[in-house]
Amino acid sequence: MNAAGLGLPMAVPDEKLPARVRIHEVGARDGLQNEKAVVPVEVKAEFIRRLAGAGLTTIEATSFVHPDWVPQLADAEQLFPRVGGLPVALPVLVPNLRGLDRALALGARRVAVFASATESFAKANLNRTVDEALAMFEPVVARAKAEDVHVRGYLSMCFGDPWEGAVPLAQVVGVCRALLDMGCDELSLGDTIGVATPGHVSALITALADAGVPVSALGVHFHDTYGQALSNTLTALRHGVTTVDASAGGLGGCPYAKSATGNLATEDLVWMLRGLGIDTGVDLGRLVATSVWMAAHLGRPSPSRTVRALSHQEQ
Numbered sequence: 001m002n003a004a005g006l007g008l009p010m011a012v013p014d015e016k017l018p019a020r021v022r023i024h025e026v027g028a029r030d031g032l033q034n035e036k037a038v039v040p041v042e043v044k045a046e047f048i049r050r051l052a053g054a055g056l057t058t059i060e061a062t063s064f065v066h067p068d069w070v071p072q073l074a075d076a077e078q079l080f081p082r083v084g085g086l087p088v089a090l091p092v093l094v095p096n097l098r099g100l101d102r103a104l105a106l107g108a109r110r111v112a113v114f115a116s117a118t119e120s121f122a123k124a125n126l127n128r129t130v131d132e133a134l135a136m137f138e139p140v141v142a143r144a145k146a147e148d149v150h151v152r153g154y155l156s157m158c159f160g161d162p163w164e165g166a167v168p169l170a171q172v173v174g175v176c177r178a179l180l181d182m183g184c185d186e187l188s189l190g191d192t193i194g195v196a197t198p199g200h201v202s203a204l205i206t207a208l209a210d211a212g213v214p215v216s217a218l219g220v221h222f223h224d225t226y227g228q229a230l231s232n233t234l235t236a237l238r239h240g241v242t243t244v245d246a247s248a249g250g251l252g253g254c255p256y257a258k259s260a261t262g263n264l265a266t267e268d269l270v271w272m273l274r275g276l277g278i279d280t281g282v283d284l285g286r287l288v289a290t291s292v293w294m295a296a297h298l299g300r301p302s303p304s305r306t307v308r309a310l311s312h313q314e315q
C-alpha cells in the first residue's frame, strides 16, 4: 500500500499552528495493554521496529508495573532488550521505585509516572489516593532526574471521570503543578474516557497557562470515544501544544477505566497534520501497513478511518 500520490489537499498556511508536531506513539503500551489476548513478545518487538521504520521517533514501549495488574505487559523484561538498541526514544511507564529499578536495569532513558486528577481513578489504577500516588512518584522522579533520565508525567481523567463525572479545572491544574514541581520534564493531559470537546480543551489549557504551566511542557492524550479526538487535537495545537499522543491503528483503552475506548489513531492524526502542512516525519504508507499487519495478528480490523480508507483492499 502506498499513500503517496493520493491527491492530498494543499495546505493553507495558518500562523496559529506549529510547523512540526512530535507524535508520542502509544500503541505498543496503551494499545496492547488493553487487548484481551496477550500478544507474543516477538510480535510486540516487531511492531515497535515497524513503527520506528515508519518514522515515529518516540515510541512508548511497555510498562514496568505489577504483572498481575497488567498481564498483557508482564513481558517488559523480555521486550525491552529486544528493542532497546533502536535509534528512537523508548519511554516506559513506572509507577514506583520498584518499576524504576526494573526499567533502569535494562537501560531505559525515558520513564513516565502516571497520576490521576480524580480519587476514583487513582484508587482503581494505583490502589492509592491522589496524594498517596504523588508521594509514591516523588522519589521515582527524584531518582530518575539524578540519573539524567527524562520523566513524563501522565495525568488521567483531565476532562471527565466515569465514576465522578465532570472534573473541575482547578483539580486538574493542582495535580499538574504537583507533577511539574516534583521535576517532571513534560506532562500529558489524558482524556482517558474520550469525553473532551474543543471548548473544554481550550478552557483547560488556558487555566494551566494562567497557573504558570508552560504550554511547551504540555502534551495531549485523547481517546476517540465520541469522535472528538482530532478536533480536540487541533484546538490544543492552536494553543501552542506540539506534542500529541496517538496509537497506531487506534489501538487502546485503559483496563482500569470503564468506557475507555481506543486512542486517537496515529494514521488519522498524520492525515490531518499532512493536510495542514505540519511535518511529523512519518511515512503514512508504512504506518498503515504496520497497523494492517498488527490488525491481522489481533484478528480484527483497525478502527482507524485512515487505515481503513488506505487499505480497504488489504483488510
Ligand SMILES: CC(C)(COP(=O)([O-])OP(=O)([O-])OC[C@H]1O[C@@H](n2cnc3c(N)ncnc32)[C@H](O)[C@@H]1OP(=O)([O-])[O-])[C@@H](O)C(=O)NCCC(=O)NCCSC(=O)C[C@@](C)(O)CC(=O)[O-]
Pocket: 030, 033, 063, 064, 065, 066, 067, 069, 070, 093, 095, 096, 098, 099, 100, 114, 125, 126, 127, 154, 155, 156, 157, 190, 191, 192, 221, 253, 254, 255, 256
Ligand atoms: C502501583 C501498583 C504496583 C500498586 O499496587 P499495590 O497492590 O498497592 O502494590 P504494593 O505497593 O502494595 O506492592 C505489592 C507487591 O507488588 C510488588 N510490586 C509493586 N510494584 C511493582 C512493580 N512496579 N513491578 C513489580 N512488582 C511490583 C511489590 O514488590 C509487592 O510484592 P511483595 O512484597 O508482596 O512480594 C499497582 O497498582 C500497579 O501496578 N498499577 C498499574 C496500573 C496500570 O498500569 N494501569 C495502566 C496504565 S495508566 C493508563 O493507561 C492511562 C494513560 C497513562 O494511558 C493516560 C490516560 O489515558 O489517561
